[in-house]
Amino acid sequence: MSNRLFQGVIHQMRDAIDRTIGVVDESSTIVACSDLGKIGDSDSNISADVLATPATFIINGYTYKSFGSKPHPEYVAFVEGNDDTAQKYALLLSITLSSIKQYHDEKYDKGNFIKNIILDNILPGDIYVKSRELHFVFDIPRVCMLIKITSKSDISAYDVIQNLFPDKNKDFVINVNETDIALVKEIKTQIESKDLEKLAGSIVDTLASEFCTQCVVGIGSTVTKIKDLARSFKEAQVAIEVGKVFDTEKTIVSYDNLGIARLVYQLPTTLCEMFLKEVFKKGSIDSLDQETLFTIQKFFENNLNVSETSRKLFVHRNTLVYRLEKIKKLTGLDLREFEDAIVFKVALMVNKYLSSNPSKY
Numbered sequence: 001m002s003n004r005l006f007q008g009v010i011h012q013m014r015d016a017i018d019r020t021i022g023v024v025d026e027s028s029t030i031v032a033c034s035d036l037g038k039i040g041d042s043d044s045n046i047s048a049d050v051l052a053t054p055a056t057f058i059i060n061g062y063t064y065k066s067f068g069s070k071p072h073p074e075y076v077a078f079v080e081g082n083d084d085t086a087q088k089y090a091l092l093l094s095i096t097l098s099s100i101k102q103y104h105d106e107k108y109d110k111g112n113f114i115k116n117i118i119l120d121n122i123l124p125g126d127i128y129v130k131s132r133e134l135h136f137v138f139d140i141p142r143v144c145m146l147i148k149i150t151s152k153s154d155i156s157a158y159d160v161i162q163n164l165f166p167d168k169n170k171d172f173v174i175n176v177n178e179t180d181i182a183l184v185k186e187i188k189t190q191i192e193s194k195d196l197e198k199l200a201g202s203i204v205d206t207l208a209s210e211f212c213t214q215c216v217v218g219i220g221s222t223v224t225k226i227k228d229l230a231r232s233f234k235e236a237q238v239a240i241e242v243g244k245v246f247d248t249e250k251t252i253v254s255y256d257n258l259g260i261a262r263l264v265y266q267l268p269t270t271l272c273e274m275f276l277k278e279v280f281k282k283g284s285i286d287s288l289d290q291e292t293l294f295t296i297q298k299f300f301e302n303n304l305n306v307s308e309t310s311r312k313l314f315v316h317r318n319t320l321v322y323r324l325e326k327i328k329k330l331t332g333l334d335l336r337e338f339e340d341a342i343v344f345k346v347a348l349m350v351n352k353y354l355s356s357n358p359s360k361y
Helices: 002-013 084-108 110-118 124-133 157-164 193-211 226-246 260-265 269-279 290-301 306-313 317-331 338-355
Strands: 021-025 030-033 057-059 062-067 075-080 142-151 171-175 180-186 214-219 252-254
Touching (some): 002 021, 002 084, 021 084, 110 180, 124 226, 142 193, 142 226, 193 252, 226 338
Antiparallel strands (some): 021 075, 062 075, 142 180, 171 180
16 A cells, blocks of 8 residues: 555656656665656665665665655655755655655554554544545454553563564554553453453463563453444453452453452442441441451351361361450351351452542542
């Protein structure tokens, strides 16, 4: 597509510049030229070292100027002649072609299109119009993952993840900011949550084991409509934020598996404070020591089963019953009763949420 753009510009400029002008790509092939017979020929004057030269240069009677939007130049504009006029023409040509290429890439780049969707930088009504313009399939299952880098190394995590997902037509790796990288991945219809977590795990393991870079991954819901990718991205963000509060040990957090934590996180802090005051006597939750809280945690993990919990804690059954009675006396809640256990579980999560100093109300 770029070659056609270049040829169109050169065709319009050939009468204004009464000299042979053209463009050479990084494989040393002439991809556009005012002399149509030269298109497709190899230009032996161009090499990788020459391509990287930032200033204009003259070889065998032609003046060259490299240009391109990537970290290194991808093309070289050339003008017949080695005088000052040729240098000005070469510079002008390179600036013009570089600007046109950049505009074209931004307009027709699918990755940029996806980035605008997930960051809400495009109107919903324009999404499907743009999809058709880009020949983009917009009604297949996709999921958004957010990779948040927690400890950096000299390696670019963005480049690593791009190499892990090389199919640029199905998977899109997007640099959101210095620490956040979004992955929008096309998936099969019947894929399960555990498969997505396994995929996220491979990202975490690769960055950690091979590049000494630590990260956490939030996984949004699977969506089938392209406009819903923004929602999946926001869910991935929420998953990471909720994980920082309730599952600090986890490096992979899925929005669909947040459970009650998602509900608690979305509550206003004023409502949370009211709930704690209603459930507990004044200061009763703060009077629970670490040993008691650990006992409660194991009791919940073992589905309120006294015998199983005492076995896992290596204590006598009566010792555990005594501890539960102590909790009941302090809080007024009997954890052996299902309803009281639910209230207590939620209250502990609310307390943990408030302890994380949330700023929203």
